[in-house]
Amino acid sequence: MSEAGEASRAPSKWVFTFGAGRADGSAVDKDLLGGKGANLAEMSRLGLPVPPGFTISTEVCAAYYDLGRTLPDELKPMVDAALDDVGRITGARFGDIENPLLVSVRSGGRASMPGMMDTVLNLGLNDQTVEGLARRTSDPRFAYDTYRRFIQMYADVVLGIDHGLFEEILENYKALKGFELDPELGAEDWAEIVTRFKALVETEQERPFPQDLHEQLWGAIAAVFGSWQNARAIAYRRLHDIPDDWGTAVTIQAMVFGNRGDNSATGVVFTRNPSTGANELFGEFLLNAQGEDVVSGLRMPQPLTEAAYGASSNNKASFEAALPQAFAELKKSCAKLEKNFRDLQDIEFTVQEGELFMLQTRAGKRSTKAALKIAVDMAKEGLISREEAVLSLNADQLDQLLHPTLDPSAKMTVLAKGLPASPGASSGEIVFDADEAVHMKAQGRDVILARVETSPEDVQGMHAAVGILTTRGGMTSHAAVVARGMGRPCVVGAAAVHIDLEHGTLEAGGVQLHKGDIVTIDGSTGRIIKGRVTMREPELSEDFTTLMGWADEFRRMDIRANADTPDDARQALAFGAQGIGLCRTEHMFFEESRILALRKMILAETPEARRKALATLLPAQRQDFIALFEVMAGRPVTIRLLDPPLHEFLPHGDVAIAEVAEAMGVDVAKLKRRIGVLHEFNPMLGQRGARLLVSHPEIVEMQARAIFEAAVEAGKALHDRVIPEIMVPLVAAKAELDIVGERIAATARAVEKERETSLAFQVGTMIELPRACLMAGEIGESAEFFSFGTNDLTQTTFGLSRDDAGRFLGEYAEKGIIHHDPFTTLDEAVGELMQIAAERGREVRPDLKIGLCGEHGGDPETIVFCEKIALSYVSCSPFRVPVARLAAAQATLRSKSR
C-alpha cells in the first residue's frame, strides 16, 4: 500500500489549466481530469466561452488517500501558478482587494456521480474582498448576498456545520423584519446576515470563520477529495460498479454570475429533445439567477426557445426572445459541441451581463425512444456512422419499448413490490387457480393469476392470464421463466403479499382483496397496484425498424427464440427471430386431454402399456409440430425431447390426487404409491432429460415419430424440406446421446419406410452440466450441434437451485459476494466451462454448430461473451429478440474494433 502510495506521488503533471481558447488537456483525458474537467478543457480548445480555470487530476486524489487524507506538499506551487494564470486571463486576482478573483471548487470523476460529492462556490471572499467586490460591481447587495452564500456553503461542506442552522438565522431575520422573499432584502440586510452567519460558525467550531483565502481554498480542495469517500458516494459506486480507486478530480474555475441583473441568466440546454429525440434545442433558464436557483425549484424556469414558448402555457419570455444575442451564441455553441462530441449534449450555461459562458457539457441522458431517434437521425445527417448509431444504444433498455407500460401520470395505490420478472403491465381480475384462469379467459375476462409459486401444471392458466403474480421464487423461478417466454407481465417473490387459498383472498399493504377484484401488476418495476391503471401501449417506430435493420447487417450471430407454441413462434418472427432455438415439448402436455394420456403412461406397468398410452398422444404432438414448422416456414427449429422428471406431471396434495385418481379411474392408493416411488429429494438432480429418455425409450420413439411425420406433412404444405433439429437434454456422457440417438435414427428409418420418403434431421444435445462441458470432446463426436443450457449449467456450476436461491441471493448482492444475478448475466466460471466445451467440441468437429438457449440468451453482457467464443446463435424469449439482435450487432462491432 505504501509503495503504491509512493508510486502515485512520483513527479508528474498534477494541474491542468484551461481557458482563453487553450487547454492542457482535452475530452480524451477523462481518466485524469474527470468528465467535467476534460470537457471544460475540450470546450476551451474549441474556442467556446469558458471561464478560465484548472483541474487537479485524479492522481492527486490517490495521493491524498495514500498520505492519510493529506494533500501532497508538491501540489501547492502548481495550484498557485495555475491560479495566477486564471487571474491573468480574467484580469482579477485571488485575494486582490480591488478586483478579487472568485472561484468554484467542484468534484468530477471518470464516471458521472451526480450530486454524490461536494462543491464550494464563490470562494475567494472575506471581510476585505467582499468590499472590493461591492465596489468593483457597484452592487453591495450582490457582494454581501454572494458572501453569505459562500459562508453557508463552505461551513456546510468544509466545516461540517448543519446547513439548517443558517436557514434558521435567515428565516428568523426575515420574520423579524417582515420580509417574505429574499429579493426584498437589501445590502445592509445581507451584511447583517453575514455577521450572524460568521458568529454561528465561531460558536460551532470555536474559532472564527477563516479569513485566509488560501486556507479557504485548501480546505475546499481537501473537502472535495474527501467527499469521494462519503457514505453516499461509496453506496453509489457500489450500485453502479464504479471502482473505488478511480478517485475524483477537482476543478477550480473563475466564477461567473447569472444574478447580476436582467441581462444575466443561467440555464440548461440539451442539443436535442432528450424525451422525443427531436432535433431542436431543449432546455430552460432563469433570468437574474444562479445555478442553484434553477435546481431549488423556487422560481418557475422559462422556456429556452420561441418554439417551446409557443407550445407551452408558460407566459414568461423565452431565452431566445429575452437575450437574443446570447441565444444566438448558445445555438452556435450547441451545434459546435454536438458536432465535436457527435452525441446529444447536456449543457450548463450562464449569461453574465449579456456575455455567454459555457460551464459544463456532457453526454445527455435520454429516453430509449429518443436514443433511437437521435441515433438514426445523426446517422442520416452523416454526423455518425451507422455502426456508431448501433453502438450508441443501450440494448437492455430496448426492452422498454416492447411492452405496455403504466401511464406515469396515473394515480395509483401500490400495495406491495415484488421482483420485476417479466416486463410490461396489465390489469385483470385476481384468480388463484390455473384452471379457473382458463375458464374465465374463455368467458372473455382478463385475469391476473396469483399463486404462491407456479409449476408446469399451471402453464395453461398462465397462458390464459394477462399477468402473473407469485409470492415466492426468484427472477428465474418457473413463473418468471415461463412468463418471459410468453411475454406475460409477471411479478414474482412478492413476499409481502399473503395469499389465503381457503378464503380466496389476497392481502397486501393492509388491503384485503377477494377473488375477482381488479389488480394491476407492473412487471417492469415489480409493483402490485390496487384497481385498474391507465396503460400506454407499445408502438414500434420507424426509427426502431431502421436501426434494427442496420444492426442485422452488422450482426454475425443468428438470433433465435425459445418458443413452444405457434403463437410464440409468430411473436418471435414478428420480433425478427431467425429460428427456434428451443421448443420445450413438455409444455405441450399440460392440456387436459393430453395430461391424462401422459399420466396413464406414467402409471403404466410395462413398456407396452406405456407405448399404448403414448400412442394416444402422438396425433396431438404431431399436430403441434406441423403448426410450428408451418409458421417457421423452413427456418431452423430445435425441438427438445421431454426434459422434466415424470413426477412433475402427477398431482400434489390429497385433494388433487383424489380428483385425478377418479378422472383416471385408478385407485387412490395406487396413484399415491406411484407418486411416492417417483418422488425425488432433488428433482433438479434427478431422473430427467437424457436419464428419463434412456430408461423410457418409448417416449423418444413417440416424440421422434411426431417430429418426423410432422416434418413430412409440413414439408408438403411448404413445398420445402423441413429439417428438424432434435435436442437431447441433460446429457452427461456420450453414451446417453448415442443410445437416445439410435432410437431417433431407428424411428426415422421406420417413418422413411412407411412414408416412402427420405428425411433430413440433426441430433444434438444441450450442454448444461459441468461434466458435459468437460467431456465435450467425446460428446461432440456424436452431437451434430451443442446448445448451452445456461440455466441448469449455472445451477450445477454454483450448486445453486434457482428456485431456492431467492432466499439469499439478495443478501449476497448486498454483501458484495455476487455482483450480478448469475441467472441473469452469465457468471465467469460458467463462461469458462462453456469456452472449454466449445473448444473441445470443435476439436473433434470443426464445423460444430453451437448455440445458447438459456435465459441468458437475451442478456447483452452474456451476448458479448457468446460472440467472444464464436457461438453460431443465441436463443431467447420472443420479447427479448430485438434486444438480442442489437446486443449481438454491438458485440460483433466491438469485437472487430478490438
Add this chain to the structure above:
Amino acid sequence: MSEAGEASRAPSKWVFTFGAGRADGSAVDKDLLGGKGANLAEMSRLGLPVPPGFTISTEVCAAYYDLGRTLPDELKPMVDAALDDVGRITGARFGDIENPLLVSVRSGGRASMPGMMDTVLNLGLNDQTVEGLARRTSDPRFAYDTYRRFIQMYADVVLGIDHGLFEEILENYKALKGFELDPELGAEDWAEIVTRFKALVETEQERPFPQDLHEQLWGAIAAVFGSWQNARAIAYRRLHDIPDDWGTAVTIQAMVFGNRGDNSATGVVFTRNPSTGANELFGEFLLNAQGEDVVSGLRMPQPLTEAAYGASSNNKASFEAALPQAFAELKKSCAKLEKNFRDLQDIEFTVQEGELFMLQTRAGKRSTKAALKIAVDMAKEGLISREEAVLSLNADQLDQLLHPTLDPSAKMTVLAKGLPASPGASSGEIVFDADEAVHMKAQGRDVILARVETSPEDVQGMHAAVGILTTRGGMTSHAAVVARGMGRPCVVGAAAVHIDLEHGTLEAGGVQLHKGDIVTIDGSTGRIIKGRVTMREPELSEDFTTLMGWADEFRRMDIRANADTPDDARQALAFGAQGIGLCRTEHMFFEESRILALRKMILAETPEARRKALATLLPAQRQDFIALFEVMAGRPVTIRLLDPPLHEFLPHGDVAIAEVAEAMGVDVAKLKRRIGVLHEFNPMLGQRGARLLVSHPEIVEMQARAIFEAAVEAGKALHDRVIPEIMVPLVAAKAELDIVGERIAATARAVEKERETSLAFQVGTMIELPRACLMAGEIGESAEFFSFGTNDLTQTTFGLSRDDAGRFLGEYAEKGIIHHDPFTTLDEAVGELMQIAAERGREVRPDLKIGLCGEHGGDPETIVFCEKIALSYVSCSPFRVPVARLAAAQATLRSKSR
C-alpha cells in the same frame, strides 16, 4: 475399419513355437500370446517339461474379425511349419497312421477369462489314425475312448451340436448293456459309441463327421477365435472392463494323457496354500484321469502331499506317495516357477506313464489373508522386495479383514438382497424407529435399525444399532455414508423388503417378520438373512501389521479419517489414521437436548434470540471438541462448520411436528409455518454450507468459540498446543470465505482476550462445487487449506443427486453408460476439476495444503489420482484407513516407477 483391417494383416510373425527347452516368446509377451501361451513359452525356456506346441497370436484374432470371420490365407503355411516342428520333437506326425500326433486347441487372452471361450482336445483322430493310436499304445480301449471324446467335443464346439444328445446316446447304450460306470466299457463298446456319435453328427449336419484332419484343425482354430465374441465372453468382458479389441490367441499343443493307467495322473498345484498363505504345496490330483475328470467332480480327488494326506480324512494315497518321482520333479518345477515369476503359481500338470508334463501356470488367486502372508513371507525370503510385497496386494480387498464376517459354513435363509453399503455382518432385533433403537440399546439389546431411508434425525439411532437396513437409496445415500463412517454393517436399497410401519412388520422373500424378531445383515454382500448366523470376528495378523508398516514407509500422502466423535477418532487411530480430515459438526446436534436448543435457534425471530439459543449449545459443543482434541493428542483435526440446511433439523410429518411443538412449547401452526418457509425444492442446491453461515453469523461465532475454547482446554491437558483447522463448506466465491473467516478471526481475538492466551488455527474451505474449482485462484488467496468434498463435487459435476441416482445408475452400468459408480470411484471429469483447482490454488499459494475428504478417500483408484495431483492427504471412514494407507503407498511406488 477396412484400413485398420489391412494394417493388422500386414506381414508379421503370427505363429510362435515352444517346446524342448526353447520358445519364440516368453512371459512378457502376454499381449501377443495371451496369458496361457506366454507362460507355456516361459516354462519351455526354463527347461520345464512342457509338451511342445505353438501359439497363434492375438493379431490373427483381429485379422479374423476384420476379414468377416475368415482366417487369413497367409496363416496356413505358418501353422503347417509349426505343426511339423511339434511332430519333430514328439516323434509323432499329424495324420500319421502309424504314430499320429494329437493336439489340443485352446483359447488364451491377455486377461484370464476362465471358461468363457472354447477348447478342443484330442484333435488329430479319424477312422484311420484311431487305429494307429490303438496299435501304437497297444490300448484300443484308450484310443476309442479318446476318439469318442474328441467327436463329442468337436461336434459341440465347432459344429454346434448339442452336447446332451451325445450324453443321451452314451446313457442309452450303458442302460442297454447294463453298465453303470464308464470304466466298465471296453474297446468294442467305445468303438460302437464312436459309430453312433458319427451317425448323430451326420444326421444333425447332413454331412459326415470330417475325416480330413486339416479340416478339423482349421475348424477348431476358427471356432476358438469365434468364441471371443460369444455372448458369455462379451458379458464377462463388460463386467471386468476388458476391451473388446484385445482378442484371444490360440494355442495348439501336443496332447499328453493322464489316463494311460495307474502310472498316469492329472492334477492342480498351488505353490503355496492360497487360503492360508502357508509356504507348502497345495493341490489335488486324480490317478488315471484326464483334466476334465478333475473338473467334473465325479471322482473324489486325492491330496497332493503326505502332509495334506495326514491332515485330511481322505483315505486315498497322496501324489507324493503314489508317484514319488513325478512328485519330486513337480516340487522342483514349482520352486523354479515361483522363483521365476516371484509370485504364487497355480499350475496344471499331467503325468503320462510316469513322465511329468507341465500344462499351464498362472498367478494363483488367493484369499486376502493368504495374500498378506505370502507377500510378507516372500519379502522375508528375499524372493521379492518390500516394495513389491506392498504392491502385490489388492488394497480394496484388505477391507475384508477389518469386519466380522458370516461363517461361510453356516446354514442361512436369505430373505432378500440389497446393496452392500458398509461391510461387516451383524445380527439383532429388528426395530423401525431410531429413538426406539437408542432405548433398546440402553437395555443392552442388539438392534438392527430398518428404515425406508434415513435422515440426520436418525443418526443417534444408527449409532445405537449394530446394523442398518434401508429399502431405498444407493451406495452413497445418507444411511450408507453414515454407516461406513461409524463402521456399522449396512445394507441399503433393498427394494424387495417391504416395511409396514403401521403394523410394525417387515416382509421379504415371502416371510413376514415383526419388530423384535432377529435378523442378520451382511453389509459385505448385501444379504438379509432370517435369524442369527454364526460370525467370524476379524483378527489382524502380525503379517498385516508388518505389511502396513512397510506401506507407511513408502507412502507420501498422509491418511486421515472422517470422524465425528471421540469413539470414531479412537477407531481411526487404531487403524493408523494420522489426523481427522473431516469432523462433521452437525452430527453432534442430534442428541435430544441439543436438537431442542438447535430448533429453538431455528425458530427464533431475531439474531439475538438465535444467539441466546446457540449459547445453550456452546458448553456441549465445546466438550465435544475437547474430547476430540484429547483423543487426537496433537494430530491435525479439521472441523467443518455446520453444513446441512436448517430444515433438516426440523421434524417431518404431522405426528412428529405435533410432538416437537409440544416439547418446545410452541404453536403447531407456527412450527409448520417455519418448516414451510424453510422448505427447499432442491435441498442439495439450497441454503446450506457457507450460504447458511453467511446469513447466520451467530452459528459461526458459537462454533468457532467452542473450537477455540476447547483448543485452550485440551492444550492445557495435553501440555501441547492444539491447532484446529476450521473448514467452511460449500464455498462458491472467495467473498463467502472472507466473510465467514472474518467472523472466525473476530471470535479468536475475543477468546484470546478473555483467556489471555494466543491461539493458532487455520481457516480453509471445502472445494465441492465446480465453480469453487474454477475460482480456486481467488479462493486460494483466502484459504489456508483446500479439502475436496468429492461427494458434492460429483453430484454437481454430473448434476446428479446421490439420493435419487439409485433409480437409474444400475441401468446405466448395465448399458455401459458408466463404468464405475462415480460416487465410489472418482469420475474423470470430477478429477479434471480437482486438478484445475489444485493448480490454480497452488499458483497463488505454493504451499497450499490440499486434501480430500469425500467418500472417495478410501477408494484405491481415486487415491492413485490423488497421488498424481500431489494431494497432501486423503481422509476416509475409519474402517477404510488401512485400505487407504496401502493404496497410497502403492500409488507412491507406482508413480516413482513411472
